[in-house]
Amino acid sequence: MTEKKILIIDDEEDFVKMLTRNLELHGYDVEGCTTARQALNRVKNNLYDIVLVDFKMPKMDADVLIEKIQEMCPACEFIILTGFSVDGKVQAILETNPKVCACLQKPFEIKDLVSEIEKGSRR
Amino acid sequence: MSDKREKLMESEELYRTLVQTLSDPVVVIDVDGRIRRANKRIADLYGTENYNGVLGRQGLRFVAVGDRRKVVEKLREVFEKKATAVVEFGFVGPDRQLRDHVRDVEMSVSPIRDNTGEITSFIGVMRDISERRRLEEEIRIRQEAIESSIGAIIMADLQGKLKQANWSFLNLFGYNEEKEVLGKGFESFWTRKIPSNKIIETVHSEGMWRGELVGINQNNGEFFVDASISIILDVKDEPIGIVGFFNDITERKQTQEKMREASKMAALGEFVTGAAHEINNPIAIISGNAQYLLTKFDLKTMKETGSREFKKMKESLEMINKHSLRCGEITRKLLAFARGGEETAIKPVKLNSILNDVLSMVEHQLELSEITVRKQFGRLPLVEVDPSQMNQVFMNLILNAQQAMRKGGKLTIKTEAIDHNQVQVEVIDTGQGIPEQNLGRVFEPFFTTRQPGEGTGLGLAVTYSIIKAHGGDIKLKSKPGDGTKVMIELPVSTEP
Numbered sequence: 321m322t323e324k325k326i327l328i329i330d331d332e333e334d335f336v337k338m339l340t341r342n343l344e345l346h347g348y349d350v351e352g353c354t355t356a357r358q359a360l361n362r363v364k365n366n367l368y369d370i371v372l373v374d375f376k377m378p379k380m381d382a383d384v385l386i387e388k389i390q391e392m393c394p395a396c397e398f399i400i401l402t403g404f405s406v407d408g409k410v411q412a413i414l415e416t417n418p419k420v421c422a423c424l425q426k427p428f429e430i431k432d433l434v435s436e437i438e439k440g441s442r443r
Numbered sequence: 444m445s446d447k448r449e450k451l452m453e454s455e456e457l458y459r460t461l462v463q464t465l466s467d468p469v470v471v472i473d474v475d476g477r478i479r480r481a482n483k484r485i486a487d488l489y490g491t492e493n494y495n496g497v498l499g500r501q502g503l504r505f506v507a508v509g510d511r512r513k514v515v516e517k518l519r520e521v522f523e524k525k526a527t528a529v530v531e532f533g534f535v536g537p538d539r540q541l542r543d544h545v546r547d548v549e550m551s552v553s554p555i556r557d558n559t560g561e562i563t564s565f566i567g568v569m570r571d572i573s574e575r576r577r578l579e580e581e582i583r584i585r586q587e588a589i590e591s592s593i594g595a596i597i598m599a600d601l602q603g604k605l606k607q608a609n610w611s612f613l614n615l616f617g618y619n620e621e622k623e624v625l626g627k628g629f630e631s632f633w634t635r636k637i638p639s640n641k642i643i644e645t646v647h648s649e650g651m652w653r654g655e656l657v658g659i660n661q662n663n664g665e666f667f668v669d670a671s672i673s674i675i676l677d678v679k680d681e682p683i684g685i686v687g688f689f690n691d692i693t694e695r696k697q698t699q700e701k702m703r704e705a706s707k708m709a710a711l712g713e714f715v716t717g718a719a720h721e722i723n724n725p726i727a728i729i730s731g732n733a734q735y736l737l738t739k740f741d742l743k744t745m746k747e748t749g750s751r752e753f754k755k756m757k758e759s760l761e762m763i764n765k766h767s768l769r770c771g772e773i774t775r776k777l778l779a780f781a782r783g784g785e786e787t788a789i790k791p792v793k794l795n796s797i798l799n800d801v802l803s804m805v806e807h808q809l810e811l812s813e814i815t816v817r818k819q820f821g822r823l824p825l826v827e828v829d830p831s832q833m834n835q836v837f838m839n840l841i842l843n844a845q846q847a848m849r850k851g852g853k854l855t856i857k858t859e860a861i862d863h864n865q866v867q868v869e870v871i872d873t874g875q876g877i878p879e880q881n882l883g884r885v886f887e888p889f890f891t892t893r894q895p896g897e898g899t900g901l902g903l904a905v906t907y908s909i910i911k912a913h914g915g916d917i918k919l920k921s922k923p924g925d926g927t928k929v930m931i932e933l934p935v936s937t938e939p
């Protein structure tokens with residue numbers, strides 16, 4: 321099995337760094353970025369299996385960002401990470417977009433995230 | 444011409460003049476009821492110049508149909524008692540064109556006797572009382588208007604002693620009859636906190652007073668009214684009394700209070716949501732880093748793994764991780780609590796399957812604690828709720844039940860449709876129960892009896908706010924030693 325390629329998008333650099341380390345430790349090929357623009361650039365030039373996206377990105381809402389990424393990379397799967405609760409808006413995305421596999425509330429346990437990543441790519 | 448005859452003529456003349464000059468309408472009716480004489484004033488009653496038209500005609504013809512019997516009886520009475528009597532009736536003019544021209548008249552009827560004392564005719568002196576009637580009717584309508592007013596109205600004398608009170612006023616204060624309040628002082632209807640004599644003083648000096656009053660009803664219940672009290676002046680502008688108008692504003696005040704409360708909650712919710720987000724991000728970084736290091740430690744197979752030093756470092760990291768996650772748990776519940784008052788993603792769902800979902804999530808844990816689960820699901824209609832919030836509600840309740848049954852027990856989940864627009868869910872445990880003194884506090888945010896770090900005390904507070912936001916109700920029954928029963932009622936539809 322080839323290792324999964326993951327993109328982390330979160331405006332907080334330390335968060336990206338922390339998560340990158342953790343996921344690398346679990347054997348994933350991880351890249352991180354802190355703006356929506358960087359993210360779109362990355363997606364243009366690379367193929368990712370899974371994108372982890374902070375729900376509240378400055379300048380662009382996660383649902384818009386997800387759609388834009390999907391246009392370029394229809395096979396991509398997504399996991400939403402949020403500092404808020406899983407409210408109606410997130411719930412709606414989860415229900416309507418089959419490529420959005422899960423939403424995790426921050427803080428979370430890395431093992432839970434890993435299991436979502438594994439589940440996600442099996443679907 | 445004989446003397447006698449002359450005399451008769453003379454008296455006849457006198458009689459005629461008398462009748463003609465009287466300022467009131469006069470008729471002379473013979474015993475057969477025919478009009479023999481009438482004066483010009485009769486014409487005033489029906490508004491024509493010609494009054495001769497009435498002569499020789501049946502008197503009853505000019506009496507409104509509904510009054511005829513009354514008039515006939517009166518005449519009979521005069522005839523029998525040989526004494527003057529008064530009768531009121533509607534006078535109908537002879538002119539067909541003026542058919543509707545009915546006047547209210549009051550007629551005093553006296554018998555006219557001949558030498559032998561026999562009654563030969565009657566003389567009726569009439570008075571047009573239409574105007575008086577109209578005024579009486581006007582007063583009656585005004586009285587009726589006061590009586591039918593939804594606003595409470597009283598009339599009092601200058602000292603404030605009640606002379607009249609309408610139905611609304613009696614109803615507002617819980618009286619049945621007006622006489623129960625007549626003569627009572629104005630001050631006796633309000634809480635003592637209100638300086639009633641000051642109000643009366645103001646009414647005297649300024650002509651009116653306006654403001655809110657707190658009324659006390661017969662059952663000592665307090666309520667709020669909006670009052671306008673003013674002086675009543677007579678035609679000479681002399682004060683003769685006081686009139687008060689009161690509107691019950693209790694409900695309005697309560698809604699205002701609720702709205703203030705709700706907007707406070709909304710503001711608090713916004714604040715909490717913002718704060719929680721700000722806290723969650725750094726906590727995620729802290730715990731994530733701790734977890735990274737822990738994993739790293741676990742992967743290390745070096746020989747220091749067994750050393751005491753190494754164990755302590757690992758333990759420290761575990762503590763950092765555990766307690767960051769605990770902070771996260773608190774903010775998560777705070778967020779949920781704040782969301783209780785918020786717009787929710789409501790849709791029709793099967794409550795029973797939500798319960799099944801939650802139960803399957805905790806199944807394993809319940810088994811480990813040796814708790815048996817009994818489901819008594821009734822047939823429920825689809826219920827309009829926010830499914831993720833309901834999930835949370837039942838998760839909170841089931842976890843509480845589990846935590847109350849440390850040594851095992853029975854968890855019963857019962858659902859039932861109470862009627863076509865209401866369902867009930869009961870979560871019943873056989874745990875330790877809640878001591879009486881805690882029962883009133885369990886819904887308070889942060890109230891917990893658990894060990895520090897084990898419970899946030901937000902579970903039931905969140906549950907309460909969610910259920911209330913759904914228009915439902917939650918109640919708790921508990922007996923220490925026997926167990927606890929939580930009852931939730933939910934409307935099937937959130938549309939009122």
Ligand SMILES: Nc1ncnc2c1ncn2[C@@H]1O[C@H](COP(=O)(O)OP(=O)(O)OP(=O)(O)O)[C@@H](O)[C@H]1O
Pocket residue numbers: 776839843844847872874875876877885886890891892893897898899900901902903904926927
């Ligand atoms: N089923 C129950 N049996 C006995 N006691 C209960 C039960 N449910 C609640 N309580 C009491 O009410 C308190 C408050 O409950 P609540 O769910 O609000 O907070 P918590 O359970 O202490 O913490 P959290 O739910 O945040 O983990 C509990 O600490 C416990 O003392």
Ligand SMILES: [Mg+2]
Pocket residue numbers: 839842843898901902903
């Ligand atoms: Mg609890």
